Amino acid sequence: MTKAIVRWDGTITWKPPASYKSSCTMDVTFFPFDRQNCSMKFGSWTYDGDMVDLVLVDRYVDRSDFFDNGEWEILNATGRRGSRRDEVYWYPFVTYSFILKRLPLFYTLFLIIPCLGLSFLTVLVFYLPSDEGEKLSLSTSVLVSLTVFLLVIEEIIPSSSKVIPLIGEYLLFIMIFVTFSIIVTVFVINVHHRSSATFHFADMEMRSPELKTRKGVGGRRGGAPPRGREDQNHAWAAMLEKATSSVRYISRHIKKEHFIREVVQDWKFVAQVLDRIFLWAFLTVSILGTVLIFTPALTLFFSSP
Template sequence: MATMTVFAFVLLYLCYFQNVTGVTEREVVDMLLTGYQKEGRPVQDPTQAVVTSLDVFLIQIVKLVPQRQVLIVNLWLLQRWKDDFLSWNPAEHGNISSIRLGINKIWRARLVHYNRQHEEGWSKTPDTNAIVRSNGEVLWAYPITIHSTCVLDIVNFPFDVQRCPLKFGSWTYDASSLKLLNVSVRGNMDEFIENGEWTLMSFDLEVNHVEYSCCPGVLWDDMTYTITIKRRSKFYVLYFVSPSVLMAFMAVCGFWLPPDSGERMFICINAFLSMIVLQQVANKHLPGTATTIPLINRFMGVGILLVFASSALTILTLSLLFKTFDLQPVPKWLRRIFCLGSPDPNIIRLAPEVSPKKVDANVLEVTELEDMDATFATDRAKATSQLVRRARKVLLQLKEEYDMMSRYEKIQKEWKIVAGKIDRCLLIAFFIALVVISGAIFGPSG
């Protein structure tokens, strides 16, 4: 008898449980959507605003395109609002407390990204389901990739920090119809994936109430998330800054070579061309319409000017060294500057090798002597005398040429010493200039 009583009790319990849980989600959906209008705001009181909250999860910084000044990011968006026409009593509907509905079947706030690049579509969003709870609360979460415009500040490139705003708001509902509410004080970064080029510094949020010129006296709510990122500069330091510095130092160190070395101009020209090529490659990582000159371009420009000045001064030094016409002794003021001491008294301005008047005088003198010898000497004595005079003349000419060459070599040696000292001074001056310029551009003040 007791067994029959227990069996009957279990049977009644199962029948009651089956009747309670016999309601399906499909029946709840049909009940809710019957006569539902998704175009009107979901409030019983038309004077009441729909309170909508928005949470933005920053998942990944895909890329920052400098030429187009566009930031590409992956986001998760979570919107919450209450729909007065999507509520039910769970006790009367099989204790079902939540259902999933297609977002295209119910009302939604249709928040848009104001500074979105529209080539991908103005309102294109994933077609995901929304979670509807029995009290009418709607939760709609979906992932999205956004191309957002971002005005770049490249003054400190490649050590720059960029701030890119993401502005969300309604395009048709003002604050009296749709009120935006922030759940947190900043954007969510819990699921963020690190980027190889940029370091995420902050993801701030600001809720604004703006009055636009189109609608005086009417406020519009928007939520502006600001992504602050800092460039990882190791790549640019390794492949752009370091080669530029080395090229500039190589051009400066060319002054270490002897003034008469033919490799100096080769080094200067190669450094000049290399700096130009590096500058062109670096420009590919910058916006095409930049209004400011970045650090790396400033340094490269100064480096090109230094290399150009080095080449020009090298040409000047070589012209002093290999001067072969109208060679004059080193001026006194240069001697004082470079401490060359008193000039050699034998060094005078070089005269022409042979003067026409002197040749004529020698010819006349020889002719007169020959006439005198013809009168007072015999033929044999005359021949001997002529031979001696010719030999003396040749020796005098050789001595003059030797003295001239000796003076020329002494003057040229002094000019070579001057050129070497000029090179040492230029080496020190250019080295100091390069260090000062590099510190001024890449230092803390830069």
């Protein structure tokens, strides 16, 4: 039972001791830099306007009894009077609209800044030497971290299939970004460890002409040495031929090793150049993507209600 104040002019003031709870559909497109417009409508659907009339005392809601909230800030709270008519009767109502702005400091510190840091860690993957296996480990760790952040955000924001939240778009962008960086890193490491295995070095051998002694008069070879000396010369010639063959083999082997080293160094240089190209390309894409995604939300956040 509550008290009603009856005045001399017939005005009755009744303040019901009740707490009204209202819910409204949230637009999480620009979460966590979003604004929400929630409305509360008061009216009588039992008595028409001739029996119960609602009068709007002030257009602006008195916020002297409002408590500060750590997540939301009231930008504007206004009321307006309207009426609904049918064939015979009319029904007055009063609608109060509350424009709320989310305070994004908590989400900025614990969600957005870590995501920005992870995105730039992905860029630093291409700054590591090409022969380091930690390049893939770093990229995979960043991808797992982003997946955890996505699960955390899914629990925070209201479930909705109509729009994708801003922070969700950014996380998906970074996850695609990191996945592509892993593919590129695998390609660069493969290039770095390539060699000349598919190249076959041609065996080149120079044959010396066989020298014969000159024939003398009557068909005899002129200046022919005695038999013992001739055998000794053949032995020295065989040893010299073996030594020459060994020298040629060593020379071919050294040339081949030198060629292989040159090819390997060329592939390493190509991998280093690719790393630098992808470093600047990914850095540019990361900065542009971040600016393009967050600019509309920040513009709306700092604009007047």
